[in-house]
Amino acid sequence: MSVTEPMPAAVAAPVLAGARIGVITFPGTLDDRDASRAVRLAGAEAVSLWHADESLQDVDAVVLPGGFSYGDYLRAGAISRFAPAMAAVVDAANGGMPVLGICNGFQVLTEAHLLPGSMVKNDHLHFVCREQSLVVENARTAWTNEFRRGQQITIPLKNQDGQFVADERTLDELEGEGRVVFRYDGWNPNGSRRDIAGITNDRGNVVGLMPHPEHAVEAGFGPASAEGPRAGVDGLTFFTSVLSSLVHA
Amino acid sequence: MGRVVVEVMPKPEILDPQGKAVVGALPRLGFTQFSGVRQGKRFELEVDGEVTPEILAAAREAAATLLSNPVIEDVVSVVDAAAVPGEATGTPVSA
Numbered sequence: 001m002s003v004t005e006p007m008p009a010a011v012a013a014p015v016l017a018g019a020r021i022g023v024i025t026f027p028g029t030l031d032d033r034d035a036s037r038a039v040r041l042a043g044a045e046a047v048s049l050w051h052a053d054e055s056l057q058d059v060d061a062v063v064l065p066g067g068f069s070y071g072d073y074l075r076a077g078a079i080s081r082f083a084p085a086m087a088a089v090v091d092a093a094n095g096g097m098p099v100l101g102i103c104n105g106f107q108v109l110t111e112a113h114l115l116p117g118s119m120v121k122n123d124h125l126h127f128v129c130r131e132q133s134l135v136v137e138n139a140r141t142a143w144t145n146e147f148r149r150g151q152q153i154t155i156p157l158k159n160q161d162g163q164f165v166a167d168e169r170t171l172d173e174l175e176g177e178g179r180v181v182f183r184y185d186g187w188n189p190n191g192s193r194r195d196i197a198g199i200t201n202d203r204g205n206v207v208g209l210m211p212h213p214e215h216a217v218e219a220g221f222g223p224a225s226a227e228g229p230r231a232g233v234d235g236l237t238f239f240t241s242v243l244s245s246l247v248h249a
Numbered sequence: 250m251g252r253v254v255v256e257v258m259p260k261p262e263i264l265d266p267q268g269k270a271v272v273g274a275l276p277r278l279g280f281t282q283f284s285g286v287r288q289g290k291r292f293e294l295e296v297d298g299e300v301t302p303e304i305l306a307a308a309r310e311a312a313a314t315l316l317s318n319p320v321i322e323d324v325v326s327v328v329d330a331a332a333v334p335g336e337a338t339g340t341p342v343s344a
Contacts, residue, residue: 074315074316078315079315082315110320117320118321120259120264121267122266123264123266125266125269125270163266165320165321167262167320191264
């Protein structure tokens with residue numbers, strides 16, 4: 001499969017039928033429906049999970065979608081960390097299950113200590129919403145194995161607390177272990193340390209990023225691409241990648 | 250009724266955008282004396298009875314786990330309001 005071309009859902013479905021990917025909804029989650037749609041377009045079954053549930057219903061992978069869980073009132077993602085469903089996610093992630101945290105989901109993963117660092121307000125103090133160019137730095141994770149290292153992709157970004165911070169030792173560790181998965185390309189939209197847009201755990205099954213792959217999965221609704229306006233479907237590769245990793249697991 | 254006051258501040262090395270916005274606004278109002286502002290959080294935890302050492306210990310644990318994120322914030326203080334002059338009544342201090 002060419003990584004530069006959209007992968008038709010009809011091709012993906014028969015090969016990977018049966019994979020079940022959970023999408024957790026917290027109070028204040030906004031992008032759960034988009035994430036579920038992305039899962040279906042990639043050819044898997046989307047399973048809606050509720051934050052107060054203790055069971056993950058035997059899903060094969062989990063997506064923590066974007067939004068403002070619990071209103072972000074204490075800190076972005078801080079209260080969600082203690083939701084019953086998150087206890088199950090932490091256990092499953094430590095057992096190797098693929099987990100993707102997008103935007104607020106990334107913030108939840110750092111608060112849950114599944115990923116290091118934290119997110120603070122954008123350095124320019126403004127909410128930012130744009131089509132963001134990224135460079136794929138690690139194409140070996142459960143969610144990026146169908147990209148290639150160094151590939152440039154474009155997916156939407158929209159956040160207010162998107163500035164990734166960690167101490168220098170942690171940043172050096174992330175760099176040294178190849179755990180920076182995506183870097184902002186061209187412009188750093190929030191002041192993130194070392195232009196980091198996404199990271200992974202040491203095992204490569206847990207990935208968090210601020211931009212939104214689930215908003216770039218269908219021609220006609222995504223960012224501009226070489227194929228034309230709104231034609232970008234780079235985000236779909238996240239979801240086909242996890243299906244590949246499940247098939248080959 | 251007892252009350253525990255917890256104060257949390259962003260770590261010194263973390264850029265505090267809210268404080269930065271405030272320090273930018275002060276001179277526009279004529280306050281030119283202040284060269285820096287950092288904005289933190291204050292929590293007031295109420296209990297039905299007295300603030301016992303056990304309750305204070307629980308408040309410290311809550312401060313370290315939920316009320317602050319040690320990656321970006323420091324817990325500055327966890328105190329029994331009754332033991333601090335001016336905190337006991339919870340009445341705002343006016344200039």
